Amino acid sequence: MRLSTIWLLxxxxxxxxxxxxxxxxxxxxxRRLDISLSDINRPSTLISQKVLSKAYEQLGIKLNxxxxxxxxxxxxxxxxRLDGISAKVIDSGLPDSIKVxxxxxxxxxxxxAAKKNLNVDGxxxxxxxxxxxxxxxxxxxxxxxxxxxxxxxPSLESLFRKLEAGRTDVAVDSRFSFCVVRKLxxxxxxILEPSLEKRLGYHFLHVRHQQLVPAVEAVLRNxxxxxxxxxxxxxxxxxxxxxxxxxxxAKNKKAAG
Numbered sequence: 393m394r395l396s397t398i399w400l401l402x403x404x405x406x407x408x409x410x411x412x413x414x415x416x417x418x419x420x421x422x423r424r425l426d427i428s429l430s431d432i433n434r435p436s437t438l439i440s441q442k443v444l445s446k447a448y449e450q451l452g453i454k455l456n457x458x459x460x461x462x463x464x465x466x467x468x469x470x471x472x473r474l475d476g477i478s479a480k481v482i483d484s485g486l487p488d489s490i491k492v493x494x495x496x497x498x499x500x501x502x503x504x505a506a507k508k509n510l511n512v513d514g515x516x517x518x519x520x521x522x523x524x525x526x527x528x529x530x531x532x533x534x535x536x537x538x539x540x541x542x543x544x545x546p547s548l549e550s551l552f553r554k555l556e557a558g559r560t561d562v563a564v565d566s567r568f569s570f571c572v573v574r575k576l577x578x579x580x581x582x583i584l585e586p587s588l589e590k591r592l593g594y595h596f597l598h599v600r601h602q603q604l605v606p607a608v609e610a611v612l613r614n615x616x617x618x619x620x621x622x623x624x625x626x627x628x629x630x631x632x633x634x635x636x637x638x639x640x641x642a643k644n645k646k647a648a649g
Contacts, residue, residue: 423453427455427457429457435497442628443621462530492605498591518539
């Protein structure tokens with residue numbers, strides 16, 4: 393009998409000795425999912441990456457995070473090049489997707505203003521103003537659809553520069569984006585209270601992975617119950633704000649000579 397034939401028989405015999413659970417585990421370990429991740433540096437982006445990495449690790453599945461603008465992510469999704477979206481705060485606009493019903497992040501939308509004392513009471517209260525926001529964010533595009541005067545920006549830095557220059561009356565983004573304001577040294581920009589709203593963000597998988605959804609949901613539910621998700625949220629936010637403070641302090645020291 394040829395050596396190659398003997399080796400093949402040994403492999404087949406060995407596979408027959410494995411239990412179904414072991415075969416499934418081997419299959420999972422070989423899998424890798426391509427997950428879209430926002431290219432905007434904010435706590436929710438970092439949190440979703442950390443939470444999902446820990447969750448899928450327990451399932452023996454490797455994740456390949458692809459950092460990309462929201463519009464590009466939707467294009468890749470429609471072309472079948474993504475297996476999931478790290479987190480979204482709105483359910484619409486993503487065909488052939490399944491929502492994993494455990495929230496992993498949250499966003500708190502607030503209004504930023506420079507030297508203006510405006511009354512804020514929900515998104516509709518912004519109708520009289522020129523409102524700036526970062527382009528390509530489906531959530532903001534949806535919530536600002538009734539605002540006639542809008543000015544988009546390609547990045548948070550550009551958003552706040554336009555606000556400081558008076559090209560917009562206000563800007564809308566996450567509360568944690570104030571870190572960028574501090575980093576840029578824009579002393580006149582402040583947050584108007586109260587916040588516009590707080591939204592929970594959920595992980596989405598493509599329907600071709602629907603068999604994974606119960607397992608992912610079960611792991612995330614356990615992480616929610618044992619406090620793992622909250623711990624990741626709190627630690628990431630603390631690290632983010634410390635980094636922000638550090639950048640601001642360094643800039644101030646450099647300016648002082």
